[in-house]
Amino acid sequence: MTLPNPTDQAEKSENADPAAVVREIVVGVAGVEVRPDESFFDLGLDSIQLMQICNDINERYGEVIDLFLLFENPTINDCVAVVASRSAS
Secondary structure, three states: OOOOOHHHHHHHHHHOOHHHHHHHHHHHHHOOOOOOOOOOOOOOOOHHHHHHHHHHHHHHHOOOOOHHHHHHOOOHHHHHHHHHHHHHO
16 A cells, blocks of 8 residues: 655645745745745846746646746736636636
8 A cells, every 4th residue: 555645745735825836936936035015026036037937837837827927927926816817717
């Protein structure tokens, strides 16, 4: 009998909360704590870091965000709204 992998279960539960997942991704790329309403541009993130955020979000949720959407929605709260709306459709 194979026991479930706790890491797999944690990822599944994290996917249920886009705010936590997006925050984790942005903090990981930025390397600093980020407020949900703080602009990625105010943090000084460059286009390569923004592309990494896009790629990481899309790995978790499918193709839900691109670089242009990220430029138009440059906060964690904005990204969560995009993920939620595009994942639902």
